[in-house]
Amino acid sequence: MADLKFDRDFSPAYGTAVTLAPDVRRVTCNNPGPFTFMGTNSYIVGHGKVAIIDPGPADRQHIDALMQATAGETITHILITHSHADHSPGARLLKERCGAPVYAEGIHRPTRPLHRDEANPLDAEGDANLDIDRFLGDGDLVQGDDWALEVVHTPGHTVNHLAFGFTDDSGLFCGDHAMAWSTSIVAPPDGSMASYMHSISKLMLRQDRHYWPGHGGVITNPHAFLAGLKSHREKREQALIARLQAGENTIPDMVTTVYKDVDPSLHGAAALSMFAQMEYLVARGIVRCMDAEATLSARYQLV
Ligand SMILES: [Zn+2]
Structure with missing residues (x-):
């Protein structure tokens, strides 16, 4: 069985854009915590006309940092991986500043009907106010001048979770589906383990060479890492x-x-x-x- 090795070596460089690949810059929000690690990663895709993936929480300092990092450029897309409080509420603030439309799979919702008296203890993490301009589905293409991203629906962590992969296979923005520093939370009724495992198998069929996650550093061996995630869940199930x-x-x-x-x-x-x-x-x-x-x-x- 593949071993899962976590990598907690990560320098957040809060407020500064860190270049990870020719078309990928990362700005980490200063919101560290037990579920966010060193903070939420926002990504700037392309140059000149750019997309922002996950503007993060409603944190004005972080939105300032994103505006500063893209000074002289135009933000044409705001892309949301999923509707959790540490990823999507910043969309509203960023849109006020740059006017770009917000793209997401759909509103925050449970993955299945609620049981009687069921309250999800993690519900506070859901962003109920996400305002979506364009709805995205699996296989959709989001394009800028010099970049193109394929939308990959990856439910499991939430039902509306999306990943965005460059069409040249150079890398995938994998949100909270896979993270270098820890396993992702799969918590009903927002999350579904059946969906999560299915999404892992779906990503296994792709050839993305890097994963850029919502928290922590770059995953440089996606297939081995996914195999590790899968076997980790299987071991938990056996336990x-x-x-x-x-x-x-x-x-x-x-x-x-x-x-x-x-x-x-x-x-x-x-x-x-x-x-x-x-x-x-x-x-x-x-x-x-x-x-x-x-x-x-x-x-x-x-x-
Ligand atoms: Zn997150």
Whole structure:
């Protein structure tokens, strides 16, 4: 099995454009945190007439930095990978400054119907106010004067998650689907593990040579990294099945055991991640729910 190696070596250079490739500049927002690592990466694509991918949170200093980094150039597109508070609310502020239309897959929404009384603890992360001018779908082409990006719908982290790949295969802006520093959060009802795993397989079929993620540094070995992500989730799933075999049947009971190597402050997120895996097991008929609804607090058993 492929090993997943995380790379936490990253200098954010807040407020400054860092050139990563001839048509790629990165400006990192100063919003570090447990889920954002050193902060959100915004990308400037092209020269002269440029696209901004993920303007980040509603942070005026960061929008100033993006305007400064593109001084003398025209921003023609604002592209959104997904509607989370650390990626998309800056679109409104940036559009006020530059007038460019906002492109995204769709509004923030759950990946499946909500259960009775279900409240997503991570819901505060959703950007309910994303104002979209142009809706994008899988396979669409977004073009500037000297660049072209193919839209790749990659649901899993959120249902509206998009990646953007240069048509010459030089690289893909992969949002929060794959990150060099950590696994991405897949938390129902916003996220879906079935979709996430399917999106990994979909990206495996592409030949992108670099990944430029929403947080942290460049991924220089995309295929090996995706294989590592896949096997990491498969190991987590095996660990979950082992807990069920050991007679534990609720997610809270299992989290403490399975995520013993994870910082306790992240256990809430870990429970949601396990819930996503449980839904995926239930969907494949490997596990069944012993209660009326397959929720975060329900009891589960192996079929
Ligand atoms: Zn993010």
